[in-house]
Amino acid sequence: MSFTIIAETNGDALHPTTYQLIGAASSVGSNSIVLCPNGNGASEAANINGVEKVISVVGDCFDIFDGGAWSNALNSVCEGKILISASPNGREIAARIAAKRGIPVVQDIVSITEGIKVERPIYSGKAVETVTISGDAVITLRPNAFEAAEKGGDATISTVNQSADIKISIQEAINKASERLDVTEADIIISGGRGMGAIENFSQLEDIADIVGAAVGASRAVVDEWGMPHRMQVGQTGKTVTPSLYIAVGISGAIQHLAGMRSSKYIVAINKDPDAPIFGVADYGIVATWEEAIPALKSALSEL
């Protein structure tokens, strides 16, 4: 049995989650047929273990992102069970292909076992749902929740010319002023909450982020009350994140915040209140004010 994989790309290269999609297919004994939109990453995909063949789907429609056009073009070479990254674009393509084929879509799974059984967090992680998939379906995988496939192998690459009508046109592109990592992309996140006292104090967290290459996140309270950008918000009405390390500073740990970060691999909590709920999910808790803990953290990390 083979799974169809729609590659997540980053410019000309594969995004790391593509390796995880292939790894997930291999873990249930399936080979992967990898579709590369516009051929991006095709030669890289051909050299990953578990890949049976690579299909470059080439067309003008891939110049900009229009979920309708992309799924029209990609659908022509999809079959069986289809795996896609649960990124915003991936989810959109998944929903479209499922609706087009009249098959179910299961978004944002965190595990897959033979049978096929998958698990997905619901209510932003307050519960987990187990689903049995008996026929064709489109499945999106949460980034960083699956083992990546290793390099190796030498699959054939074929090219299919398949474009589709674009219904969206781009009027203007505005580039980000900040070069800082996005919380959904980062392997380490340091987040601040109301306990940081004031928005100005976030520069302290940025200093730490610079030392370890982390993204800076925020709780809902500081986004709503201090006007931090919403893209930084971690939690049920913000981003759901799964970094290797999540450092929560001055965040009490409201249920909505925990929902967005509890599946991080390791959690460090710094809070002056020893009874703060955030300590309930922390692997390492430090009862201290940020004013004491942050300088100590900065110097300890600098010495590594």
Added chain:
Amino acid sequence: MNIAVLLKQVPDTTAKITISGGKVDENSVSKWSMSPYDEYALESGLQMKEATGGNLIAITCGPERSKKMLTDAAAVGADTLIHISDDGVKDSTHVQRLLAAAIKKYEAQIILCGKQAADTNGGSTGPGVAEILDAACVTLVSEVSHIGDTFVTMRPSATGTEKVSLSGISVFAFDKGNTELRRPNVRGIMMAKKKVIESISAGDLGISLGDSSIIIDSQNPPPEKPAGQKFEGAEHVPTVVSKLRNEANVI
């Protein structure tokens, strides 16, 4: 212009989720609310209606209890309230087919919804409905304006944001934005109570749902984490940093 806004009633984000017999116990949910992102879609629909004098159609597909949310939508200005029964619904593609059929029936030109619901967190509804309607869809928007029959909005891109335009039947899936959400006033609440909710079924829409190849086996609490290590005082920061390096191997 007919503006459709797709709404879902979900447990309030402050509500505790309890499991009973391998299923989420809906009876123990203390408060049901409109899904947070849907509120932004509704607000945008209200602004569009005020600017154009259009008709705002609030549509939900769900159990009986979700009618209450339609009344809440009417209290802030929704004109037409449509409740589609979720009898026979087995997966999200089924929901999209019902919603799309209702949108066609009520001849909406623009469709607004949340980027995902706060219960299933899927994000399939907007793009799936767009697919069935053969419509364009832009996700993660926070404002939509229009000039004639062309809609203009901003969406995130790989390098920042981009301004996009589209015309014809269009679907927009909303993220949380900076827009202030309006609250109902007493008059709105009184008027809403008298508003008729049109209840329709899959059969009324001419849809036969059939089976699904997915089955929900069980719902469970998230896996418990083993108790962590807790240290009193900032002097332990270097200890934690060395544990992060040597025990956890994450830095």
